[in-house]
Amino acid sequence: MKSGALLRLSGLSLLWGSVFLWIKISGRGFSPVEMVFVRLVLGAAVLLAIGLGRGQRLPRDRRVLGHLAVAALLGNTVPWLLFAQGEIDGSSNVAGIVSGTGPVWTLGAAVLLGTEKRLGAARMWGMAVGLLGVVLVAAPWNPGTHASTSSIVCFVLGAVSFGSSFAYIGRFLANRGIPVFMLAGGQLGIAAVLTLAAVPFLGLDPVRWRTDSVVALIVLGVVCTGFAVLLNTVIITKDGPAAAATVIYLMTVVSVVLGAAVLGESLAWTVLLGTAAVLLAIALLRRKPAPEPAPATDAVPAPADSGPARKAPVTGTR
Secondary structure (H helix, E strand, C coil): CCHHHHHHHHHHHHHHHCHHHHHHHHCCCCCHHHHHHHHHHHHHHHHHHHHHHCCCCCCCCHHHHHHHHHHHHHHHHHHHHHHHHHCCCECHHHHHHHHCCHHHHHHHHHHHHCCCCCCCHHHHHHHHHHHHHHHHHHCCCCCCCCECHHHHHHHHHHHHHHHHHHHHHHHHCCCCCCCHHHHHHHHHHHHHHHHHHHHHHHCCCCCCCCHHHHHHHHHHHHHHHHHHHHHHHHHHHHHCHHHHHCHHHHHHHHHHHHHHHHHCCCCCHHHHHHHHHHHHHHHHHCCCCCCCCCCCCCCCCCCCCCCCCCCCCCCCCC
16 A cells, blocks of 8 residues: 555544544533534535535435435434433443444445345354444443443444445435535535534533533544545545545544543453454455356357347446
8 A cells, every 4th residue: 555545544544533532522511412513513614615615516406405314314413412422421432433333234224225135144244243342342241341321322323323324325315426525515514404403402501611622622523524524535536445444444443542542441351352343343344245146048159150249238227
């Protein structure tokens, strides 16, 4: 891997892996709904500004906007609120590890939506190992060590929602020609509106104006949400999707290391073993099943002097 690609990959892994650290610090001054709303507004502002500067435009089709709203609910509003809520009494490294199981839920949702027809043995093992990793991290036989039951429930539900959003986007929004910054920025903007609508139900707490919380929230919104998407786009464009996918491995490790180094969070054997299980699960889930063998036919081959074969017409549905 070239040095430039390695630098980009390391940078994005650090940004996304540090999200859970910044959530933990932001939570010292802001409630979950306050934190998520500000984060969404800042992230959307960055992405939409970049997109508009490039001449991109937001989609206007009502059906597309409806799908964007569902994607925003599944991919941003619900999971981000759940992770912020879970980190009130749960550790950031556990949040990062459970978040790493997102591919498990993405694949499960893709099967339900019909975009994935076959799992294959490796992927089925990957889903099982990923769930085992969550159990090890939660360590229900050893309560109170690094996460409460309620925080684990929030993290798991958040990971399920977040992972499902990728399958939903792949099914209903991919290949529609929506510019990437308008797709991401529009999704964040709609998520901000949905979060604002939830304020009367979730309530607002008095803000504690702590310097560390304010700085953490700005970094979380502008850098880890806004510019990280830009960096991810650059990696996909220059280095390929396979390189971008390795960020999932690295961000899980980064979240564990930062939680221990900065916040002094526990690195019990269950946490380390659960991290290894999640990383193994991600590797297994990336293996596509072998193609089905072509059905045998009794067709007689054409004579060698019959001339060039004609191309069959390509058909498809939109």
